[in-house]
Amino acid sequence: MTDTITTNQFWAVGEEIEDTKAPKGVDIDKVWKTRQFQARLVNPANRRKLSVIIVGTGLAGGAAAATLGEAGYNVLNFCYQDSPRRAHSIAAQGGINAAKNYRNDNDSTFRLFYDTVKGGDYRARETNVYRLAEVSAKIIDHCVAQGVPFAREYGGLLDTRSFGGVQVQRTFYARGQTGQQLLIGAYQQLERQVAAGTVKMYTRHEMVELIVVDGKARGIVTRNMINGKVETWTADAVVLATGGYGNVFFLSTNAMGCNVTATWRAHRKGAYFGNPCFTQIHPTCIPVHGETQSKLTLMSESLRNDGRIWVPKKAEDCGKDPRQIPEEDRDYYLERIYPAFGNLVPHDIASRQAKKVCDEGRGVGPAVVEVDEDGTERLVRRGVYLDFSDAINRLGQKAVENKYGNLFDMYAQITGENPYEVPMRIYPAVHYTMGGLWVDYDLQSSIPGLYVTGEANFSDHGANRLGASALMQGLADGYFVLSNTINDYLADAPFDKLPEDHPAVAEARDSAQARIDKLLSIQGTRSVDSYHKELGHIMWEYCGMERTEEGLKKAIGLIQNLREDYWSNVRVTGKNEDFNQALERAGRVADFMELGELMCVDALHRRESCGGHFRAESQTPEGEALRHDDEFLYVAAWEWNGEGNVPVLHREPLNYKAIELKQRSYK
Amino acid sequence: MKLKLRIWRQAGPEAAGRMVEYDLDGVSEDMSFLEMLDLLNENLTERNEEPVAFDHDCREGICGMCGVVINGIAHGGSATTTCQLHMRSFSDGATIDIEPWRAGAFPVIKDLAVDRNAFDRIIAAGGFISSNTGSAPEAHSTPVPKREADRAFDNATCIGCGACVAACPNSSAMLFTAAKITHLAMLPQGQPERYRRVKSMVAQHDEEGFGNCTNIGECAAVCPKGIPLESIAQLNRDLIASLFKADGKQ
Numbered sequence: 001m002t003d004t005i006t007t008n009q010f011w012a013v014g015e016e017i018e019d020t021k022a023p024k025g026v027d028i029d030k031v032w033k034t035r036q037f038q039a040r041l042v043n044p045a046n047r048r049k050l051s052v053i054i055v056g057t058g059l060a061g062g063a064a065a066a067t068l069g070e071a072g073y074n075v076l077n078f079c080y081q082d083s084p085r086r087a088h089s090i091a092a093q094g095g096i097n098a099a100k101n102y103r104n105d106n107d108s109t110f111r112l113f114y115d116t117v118k119g120g121d122y123r124a125r126e127t128n129v130y131r132l133a134e135v136s137a138k139i140i141d142h143c144v145a146q147g148v149p150f151a152r153e154y155g156g157l158l159d160t161r162s163f164g165g166v167q168v169q170r171t172f173y174a175r176g177q178t179g180q181q182l183l184i185g186a187y188q189q190l191e192r193q194v195a196a197g198t199v200k201m202y203t204r205h206e207m208v209e210l211i212v213v214d215g216k217a218r219g220i221v222t223r224n225m226i227n228g229k230v231e232t233w234t235a236d237a238v239v240l241a242t243g244g245y246g247n248v249f250f251l252s253t254n255a256m257g258c259n260v261t262a263t264w265r266a267h268r269k270g271a272y273f274g275n276p277c278f279t280q281i282h283p284t285c286i287p288v289h290g291e292t293q294s295k296l297t298l299m300s301e302s303l304r305n306d307g308r309i310w311v312p313k314k315a316e317d318c319g320k321d322p323r324q325i326p327e328e329d330r331d332y333y334l335e336r337i338y339p340a341f342g343n344l345v346p347h348d349i350a351s352r353q354a355k356k357v358c359d360e361g362r363g364v365g366p367a368v369v370e371v372d373e374d375g376t377e378r379l380v381r382r383g384v385y386l387d388f389s390d391a392i393n394r395l396g397q398k399a400v401e402n403k404y405g406n407l408f409d410m411y412a413q414i415t416g417e418n419p420y421e422v423p424m425r426i427y428p429a430v431h432y433t434m435g436g437l438w439v440d441y442d443l444q445s446s447i448p449g450l451y452v453t454g455e456a457n458f459s460d461h462g463a464n465r466l467g468a469s470a471l472m473q474g475l476a477d478g479y480f481v482l483s484n485t486i487n488d489y490l491a492d493a494p495f496d497k498l499p500e501d502h503p504a505v506a507e508a509r510d511s512a513q514a515r516i517d518k519l520l521s522i523q524g525t526r527s528v529d530s531y532h533k534e535l536g537h538i539m540w541e542y543c544g545m546e547r548t549e550e551g552l553k554k555a556i557g558l559i560q561n562l563r564e565d566y567w568s569n570v571r572v573t574g575k576n577e578d579f580n581q582a583l584e585r586a587g588r589v590a591d592f593m594e595l596g597e598l599m600c601v602d603a604l605h606r607r608e609s610c611g612g613h614f615r616a617e618s619q620t621p622e623g624e625a626l627r628h629d630d631e632f633l634y635v636a637a638w639e640w641n642g643e644g645n646v647p648v649l650h651r652e653p654l655n656y657k658a659i660e661l662k663q664r665s666y667k
Numbered sequence: 668m669k670l671k672l673r674i675w676r677q678a679g680p681e682a683a684g685r686m687v688e689y690d691l692d693g694v695s696e697d698m699s700f701l702e703m704l705d706l707l708n709e710n711l712t713e714r715n716e717e718p719v720a721f722d723h724d725c726r727e728g729i730c731g732m733c734g735v736v737i738n739g740i741a742h743g744g745s746a747t748t749t750c751q752l753h754m755r756s757f758s759d760g761a762t763i764d765i766e767p768w769r770a771g772a773f774p775v776i777k778d779l780a781v782d783r784n785a786f787d788r789i790i791a792a793g794g795f796i797s798s799n800t801g802s803a804p805e806a807h808s809t810p811v812p813k814r815e816a817d818r819a820f821d822n823a824t825c826i827g828c829g830a831c832v833a834a835c836p837n838s839s840a841m842l843f844t845a846a847k848i849t850h851l852a853m854l855p856q857g858q859p860e861r862y863r864r865v866k867s868m869v870a871q872h873d874e875e876g877f878g879n880c881t882n883i884g885e886c887a888a889v890c891p892k893g894i895p896l897e898s899i900a901q902l903n904r905d906l907i908a909s910l911f912k913a914d915g916k917q
Binding site: 063066068070075080081083084086087088090091100102138141144145146147149151152153154155156157158175177179180181184188189191192194195201203226252254255257289290292293294295297298339410413414416449479480483527529530571573574578579581582589 | 670679695697698699701702705706709711712713715716717718720722723724725726727728729730731732747751753755774777780782783784786787790791792794795796797799800801802803804806807809810811812813816819820823824827834850851854856857881
């Protein structure tokens with residue numbers, strides 16, 4: 001570990017905070033039931049007098065909108081896509097976990113809870129994760145009832161498979177399209193409510209500001225992406241379900257439109273940002289092929305069930321056709337180092353080991369030029385093999401096709417190689433962000449009336465995330481948690497009527513408009529994308545898989561300079577009153593730059609390694625991530641402190657009562 | 668690679684559109700079709716011209732947001748999405764025509780972007796199973812035979828991209844509608860609303876201004892997810908059956 005940073009120019013320390021909503025003094029399996037009983041209710045006749053704004057239509061947002069609509073609230077639902085069916089939850093491939101114990105393999109709510117907390121490297125809030133495990137089984141029931149076509153066995157019952165970081169088979173799946181099927185299920189329920197009139201849907205509307213009145217969230221400002229109209233919408237509560245911010249790295253597995261604007265605008269209005277530096281790096285993505293690449297494609301983690309990961313033992317073999325490399329010259333490094341979990345170790349471990357073997361010069365695929373910190377150039381191959389030849393020999397090509405056919409097709413389409421004949425090449429990429437707006441047990445942020453669900457909040461994943469748990473959280477929050485907790489807030493109704501010309505509403509609208517006008521007025525020389533790519537390079541280099549104090553400090557300086565340059569030299573073509581995609585991206589990239597800096601500050605202050613966050617200064621003698629529970633057993637909740645001021649760090653200590661803290665081991 | 672692009676430019680829904688030619692150099696065969704358009708847009712921005720508007724999002728072939736007609740064929744012709752079409756499918760020096768989905772029910776927003784909200788309204792008309800949150804029975808209480816489950820699944824893979832509409836001479840959205848109807852009709856959970864669903868979804872389909880199906884088959888030929896033409900036969904069977912069912916009456 002490094003020395004304590006004594007003179008601190010990067011952040012200020014504020015008061016400790018705590019979650020006051022999870023009932024205290026009851027056993028973990030009673031916490032949710034107790035809260036459900038204690039939370040106040042709103043009677044059905046009064047619900048129709050109340051309105052809720054929901055931003056986002058993915059698993060968390062779409063499910064919440066449908067469920068609150070069914071309950072009888074007036075829901076206004078917004079998304080930036082042309083249809084709610086396109087939210088990026090749709091791209092999740094592998095599956096969704098649930099503690100059903102259909103396999104008779106000793107699974108239970110407690111075991112799912114235990115695996116998830118351990119997988120998150122003990123940086124998630126225990127009560128939230130237990131609730132997630134508790135409601136997981138109901139998600140499967142509900143989705144089956146909606147007609148989600150989960151994979152089934154010949155007897156007509158649901159099939160399951162296994163995922164990284166666990167030794168039971170609890171993952172429900174729908175070929176390699178689980179996210180799509182679950183999202184379409186939620187979308188259909190949403191459209192049902194649209195038809196019923198309880199949900200009003202606004203597509204191609206982007207939230208660009210939050211309206212806060214007397215300290216409470218009361219509405220949003222949107223830009224109509226077709227005609228540029230900046231409009232205000234008010235309601236009694238606001239829910240953000242806007243996903244993650246992995247696109248801060250430019251190259252990620254996120255959809256191109258995924259952005260941080262909604263949560264960042266809320267952060268600037270007072271919502272704390274929890275653990276921003278916790279980024280999940282996913283081990284099984286198609287490697288980068290060139291400078292003009294716009295995104296990275298994930299190959300489902302489920303492939304690791306049957307695929308074996310290896311690299312040549314000898315660096316001189318790396319350029320060879322893999323089929324010519326004999327068995328004894330192959331290093332199945334995950335099976336060698338982690339015999340108990342083998343190829344199914346969690347994301348962070350599989351990713352780090354892949355980086356390590358490539359750093360050693362044993363990577364495969366085309367060699368690319370990399371520049372070291374001291375400016376020297378070197379050629380590195382960034383890829384490892386994911387080999388199905390054993391599985392094809394054992395099960396036959398047909399069986400492999402049935403299980404993973406669409407993933408194999410996708411790989412062939414993108415790379416031009418046939419994965420049935422030549423092993424796939426994979427490399428880690430940015431996938432999911434565990435950080436997000438801080439919320440309490442009720443999913444309420446530090447702004448009363450502002451709720452945050454799914455990937456947009458920080459609560460359930462810790463420093464890392466196991467496969468098949470993000471879909472579970474999105475749907476748990478959307479269908480079962482928010483719909484029970486938000487009542488407690490809405491029970492304060494009636495709320496004051498908010499006139500259109502209220503100063504807070506006008507201020508929000510004017511500041512959003514001013515930002516747009518400013519971006520259009522700069523008329524500089526560099527495109528928005530070129531800034532985004534540069535920011536992405538800085539983030540990946542210094543705040544990616546491995547971080548150092550020195551690197552992070554350097555990154556903060558680089559980002560500050562880049563941001564300054566952006567606001568004086570960016571070129572945004574066209575005008576506001578039009579379908580203007582350059583302008584859309586310009587606003588998002590501006591927010592990514594501010595967030596990127598906060599991510600580096602957060603990574604800098606957390607002088608320990610945990611989950612996807614690996615501080616080079618903090619490792620075990622074997623090179624595994626080394627936590628420091630004595631110093632960092634807390635959630636870092638950052639408060640915006642005004643333009644030009646350092647952010648304020650509020651710590652929320654994590655209390656583990658049901659689980660004993662351990663060094664994570666998958667050996 | 669060097670390319671000659673001829674792209675449909677249209678300032679807005681009411682404006683007149685026209686094909687505009689662009690020369691593009693430096694295209695690599697590993698690029699996706701959309702990355703090639705990104706490159707063009709970077710060049711246009713450098714020249715201080717307005718970039719070409721086009722819809723895209725996941726770039727993984729699953730969200731269904733991208734879609735242009737390439738050389739006269741929806742998504743470019745290899746039964747894939749535009750984002751998963753790679754430049755290795757084209758030869759150096761090629762001329763490529765790029766146009767938006769054309770259909771009365773898909774008004775152009777700008778350049779290559781069109782409005783496909785009509786699809787949402789078809790789903791809202793009945794493309795769901797009414798099951799309130801929290802009311803579901805235990806998942807294993809209804810076994811589903813694998814054969815039916817697989818057929819439901821094959822239809823559930825529709826991504827709603829609209830290529831079927833763009834490819835159909837009648838601008839029919841029958842393949843899209845049929846995919847949803849067949850998906851839900853194969854499942855026991857979908858039975859209670861089965862005939863009401865088909866009637867109301869087809870009625871909405873017609874109201875949106877999509878044409879009728881005349882069995883040309885272009886839709887299935889371009890469908891990136893391989894939804895079979897026989898799904899439309901299933902739709903027709905269910906539609907006829909609905910005439911004789913009490914719950915098919917509206």
